[in-house]
Amino acid sequence: MRAVRHRFFVQDAGAPGATVVLSADESAHATRVLRLRPGAAIGVFDGRGREFAGVVAAVNDQVAVRIDAEVAAVPEPTVAITLAHAVLKGDKMDAVVRDAVMLGAAAIRPIVARRSETSVAALERGHRIERWRRVAVASAKQCGRSVVPDVLDILDFAPSAAWFDAAGLPAPRLVLAEPEAERLRPMPPARIEPPGGGRATLVVGPEGGWAPEEIQALESSCAAVTLGPRTLRADAAAVVAMAALFAVWGVE
């Protein structure tokens, strides 16, 4: 564990010499949690891959930060994985988003599958997407990434190649499957070729698994990957799959 300076997300970090104001959330973290004072050395990242050294300039209702030199950002994975993950029960998606950001996902697309016990409308009423976006920022701060992956709008899953294209989910598309999912013919990660184009989509289903009509469509649009015979917790499957695929592809 390296000693990490406290890092803050500033969407418009400008350029060295600029003074920027932290958001209300980030200001609260700086003052109420970390109790930073003017003069404190911090890091600033813009969520799109740029990282700066900075200094707390003033602490009022919000915190003003002077941007100093640009510094090297933690490199992003050489394969950009978009995680298309069925919404899970309760607050389990918080863990999915947090861990996907930590593992290096490029973007996260929450989807409502047949057996997701919710609806896009209910999730929107609950402001869940805003919550997951805050989780993504918090995880990027913690893991050292300068990129905050987009948490894309929630979509109803209508599994067909056309749907994947419309949803902005790049090929090749991999769906996580139990080893006995015969129709999908799942393969271990070691047999999944690295994506030639530097992009891929990983699709993970809900607690109750895929409905038969979803499996039929997944069969024609995705390759299937299995992580072995043990049943993984629904909120751990994506992190295990990403760790496995990045490892066999030699992606850091």
Added chain:
Amino acid sequence: MRAVRHRFFVQDAGAPGATVVLSADESAHATRVLRLRPGAAIGVFDGRGREFAGVVAAVNDQVAVRIDAEVAAVPEPTVAITLAHAVLKGDKMDAVVRDAVMLGAAAIRPIVARRSETSVAALERGHRIERWRRVAVASAKQCGRSVVPDVLDILDFAPSAAWFDAAGLPAPRLVLAEPEAERLRPMPPARIEPPGGGRATLVVGPEGGWAPEEIQALESSCAAVTLGPRTLRADAAAVVAMAALFAVWGVE
């Protein structure tokens, strides 16, 4: 997600035809949580790799179960990894134990490193090892394993090859390290050879990292593996490392 029959851990499951009594913990799970009645079909596993079909025979203070046919157990990984993990703060070790069992660890050895903010005596007073053993049983039930990995006694970490031998931690020994841990020369999982003898030890440090004298000794007793430039949460590092190593070794 396959439909799993509710499974119960019975250390002395006997043989088909026997009637056994569930432990107090397992009885409470069967009656208070699952509300099972006599006649309910269940699964029974002995924690050492045998799995049986069973039927609830009687429900009193404790639950009696008739053991029926032995059934195929979920196969264990072909490489037996012992996880030697520095004790983390708070209840984070619960998650480490839970996830290591789910990933297929053969055994877990909690260790107290220089920067673990606790002591063997304090952990024993807190009955933490008993707690982690209950977590291991619960995780084996959930993930479908018939083996409950041993949670071995907590040891003070004195890193030398002799200590590893005395602690029953088989070679080859791999220590998880940050990419910039120059003295340890960490390699990505793809460059770690599968253990010839079907056994290995994975060593994971505490939140604060290793002390200099520990790194010196680890250098001479372990190969180092790195999981890339992002900082992993301390309680997620082991699961990511196991997923990565099993994937590149082709272990399911």
